[in-house]
Amino acid sequence: MYAQMIKTARSGVKTREEMTEQERAFQDKIDADIKIEPRDWMPDDYRATLIRQIGQHAHSEVVGQLPEGNWITRAPTLERKAILLAKVQDEAGHGLYLYSAAETLGESRDELVRLLHEGRMKYSSIFNYPTLNWADIGAVGWLVDGAAIVNQVALQRTSYGPYARAMVRICKEESFHARQGYHAMMKMALGSPEQRKMAQDALNRLWFPAMMMFGPHDSESTHSEQSMAWKIKVKSNDELRQQFVDQTIPQIEYLGLELPEPGIKWNEDRGHYDFSDPDWSEFMDVLRGNGPCNVDRMNARRKAWDDGEWVRDGLLEHARKKAARAVAAE
């Protein structure tokens, strides 16, 4: 998802007998769906895992602005441009909510940004794919934000209060993102033969990268068990992926587009769609930094941070001087 392959800080789940009294009381709260708040006691591994997951989620929101920002100046109409601007601005806000949630755990935003820029933290693999044309922008809103919603709706029930509340806020805005994307796709899919071809091409190219957003199969997903027990993760990767496929196929059919891969078939017995695996070796390769845009994305992030340094420092210095003058005048 926006957080993939998050290593839980410990492996295996402690049995009740292995837990200290404090850990037992903590697990009881989780089991009773009582939210954990910033100043409550929590196991160090719970805190560390959350910082990793929320941090990666925040980085994804911010890096996710890049593929879409690429098209703001080239949107086909003024209205589409205003909509895209609003969406990209929302992503910055989502990053902020999430960094704020991570900060309540004692890790500063600047520190998380530093870890990202040093390559020690990651963001979602999806944003290492390029947006080649306007149809991709529609497809990203529809599929990528659509996939994000599936994950984030589940995370509204996550055990850490600030994270859950950030998710509630984000989900409200994310629904605008998915709908504006689908709306843009409708225009293209129901438009001229050339537009239709572009829409189909965008769907075909972005389908598997969107499927990868949910992370590897549950059977391959190490460390999930403890995260599920702590309700840091609420649903498994495969559950979420299936939910995404089931809700998206009818939307493809409405557009009159062809299904993006031949493995998609309704399975009467399961009551779900079957579908093919993405190329997991490609997924691992993108995570390792070898996707089409990894280098560009990180360079853009570092440049933005470095170029902004004099502004951040200048504003802070101005604030200090103003405060000193106010004290002197008293």
Added chain:
Amino acid sequence: MSNEWPLWEVFIRGQHGLSHRHVGSLHAPDADMAIKNARDVYTRRNEGVSIWVVEARHIAATAPGDKGPLFEPSESKVYRHPTFFDIPDEVGHM
């Protein structure tokens, strides 16, 4: 990293004459910028008509461990609620 902007907590008054309510936090160099940023982040969809910001370090809070002594005593004082008292219907609305 020493030049990190301080953290501000943001409170917004919704449209309907309600109290200001905590909505989130942000970093800003000073109060003016904190309000400008809060406006951009937290009121883009008609969420508010007024903003308060306060630097996070100025907020004092109860400790989670004090929850029992502070809040449990009120649980046993049901007579503080109007529903504790049965008033006959004949008396009319009260």
